[in-house]
Amino acid sequence: MLKLYDYVLSGSAYKARLMMAILGAPYEAVPVDFYPGNEHRQPDFLDLNPAGTLPVLVDGDLVLTDSAAILTYLAGKHDPPGTWLPAGDPARLAQVVQWLAFSQSLTATAGAARLHDMINRPLDVEAARAGAHRAFRELERHLTAQAFDGNAFLVADQPTIADIACFPYVALSPDGGIAHDDYPAIRGWLDAVKRLPGFIEMPGIHALHEVRETEPGVVAMAAEAG
């Protein structure tokens, strides 16, 4: 069984939780007291991951400590059609890898600003926010071009692990004082990810509110009244 060393407020841990939820992969969560306990800096945890970072995914003898590597493994193993990680299509695969690399700049800017604002981590927060806006403009331009081609996601015409890698720290950025107001294409993309079957929330990321089916009786009455 997959084992995820997890922190509930971590956007990176959420990437793994979200991917496993979408793929329907069962796993065991091991909560790590990242804050305030600093458990990820204690000897037991450093034995598992000397870098002292979360999340960590363990499958038998395999230990993965990087969220892009975790997404690659999960999609490779638990998505038989192979659309989340298009390994058979070099052009698509290369674009996925490119966005996985891009996602690191989101963690370093928008993700860092969030930790600063939320748990008072020391940081030049204005520089982090400016960096986040630069990254968001790049993302906005790409998603606008995708939307012109009728595509809702980052790579070609299907959701991939690139979307899962970039989604959390963009969605969570208001927690760090970075609003989405200037980025209409990004807002549309966030909604598209939220509409994926199996989507789950985390604190700070709310699901789209369900539009409830109106009861047939009510419709009939409304029709009569009209």
Next chain:
Amino acid sequence: MSETVEKKDPARDEWYAVGISADLRPGEARETILVGEPIDIRREPGGAVIVSKSDGRACPVRERYGHVWTSIGAPDHDLFAIPEADQEGRVLVDVGAVRVRCSPLRAVENFLDIAHFPYVHTDILGAEPQTEVVPYKVHVEEAGDEVWATKVKFFQPQAAKSAEGGIVTDYKYRVPAPTTAILYKTCPPRPGEWDVITIFVQPIAEDLCDVWPWMALFDEDNSLAELIHFQQMIFLQDRSILENQVPKLLPLDPKMEIPTRADMTSVAYRRWLKRRGMTYGAQTAAA
């Protein structure tokens, strides 16, 4: 007439949590801001905690409920009591500060509100369509001058980390100080006892605060990390709502907002603040 230097000010003359006791080891220090004033907190090699202002003047200190408490004024009362803190068998959980860009009073008021559970803590502390807040009792306890809400009942899909499946949870709320709220709730593994969940709010500015949640629970099944994660998940769901409330400051003028019956605790809290002259973080007249 010139103003006296040490004028009575309810916001200054109050006790506030400013750090987790266990995080401050001998010889360590940290700086923070309390009610707009920078303070320095350090633990002497001998173990005593010293809090001082930038001019070097010492502030009163208490270490209780897992936290360091201090005041930048002169409190005329001791820190309030939480008798359950000393009860044998409880797990005491320091959850850690969460910074929120909101009025300290809004953070307390949100904690006292039950009606938001199904919408903000969906499928955990509440769920549609069970959104009704049944009538409950609110009173100001004269002896301690505290706001209490009692006989609160609410249906919850997962009331606590130790709860399996939905239960109707009984609640009591208590406001022993302007920026402290305590809730007592049904304790699934130990009927007859109440779990104690608090927020200690440290005002930094009128529209900025550090919130220190703290819990005293009966729970033998969950690890400390699991209990901390559960409470952080709940509080972080509130944070984005709190940061978007308008107006930023809590309105104390009754003409400003129209409360419903579910808001009785909030109404009593606002009146109580007004009577005490606690206006730091409040809006006293319609803008």
